[in-house]
Amino acid sequence: MKNIQVIEEWVLVKPEKVDTGEKVLPSGLVIPAEIANKRNEVKRALVIQISHDVEFTGYKEGDTVLYYGKTGIPVFDTDGTEYAFLKHDGMLAIEVKKNEAN
Numbered sequence: 001m002k003n004i005q006v007i008e009e010w011v012l013v014k015p016e017k018v019d020t021g022e023k024v025l026p027s028g029l030v031i032p033a034e035i036a037n038k039r040n041e042v043k044r045a046l047v048i049q050i051s052h053d054v055e056f057t058g059y060k061e062g063d064t065v066l067y068y069g070k071t072g073i074p075v076f077d078t079d080g081t082e083y084a085f086l087k088h089d090g091m092l093a094i095e096v097k098k099n100e101a102n
Contacts, residue, residue: 013045064095
């Protein structure tokens with residue numbers, strides 16, 4: 001998002017797109033979207049910006065983090081791109097790339 005400066009304890013992230021439609025199993029059983037979405041309560045997102053008011057977070061801009069999806073405040077850019085504001089301490093985990101894990 002252009003012309004935005006995150007303040008206080010907030011972090012701006014760009015959530016990954018998640019398929020929220022109903023699922024049809026090979027057997028023909030249909031799982032409604034409401035039930036399929038319950039599995040998506042933990043979301044992945046790219047950290048776009050961290051407030052300068054936060055001293056140390058353990059993650060940085062460009063990291064992929066996991067967070068509880070219901071805690072984010074969704075916002076949309078003028079082109080329709082989805083972002084979310086999260087409290088800096090609301091992250092559950094940082095996704096470690098395979099070459100960093102060893």
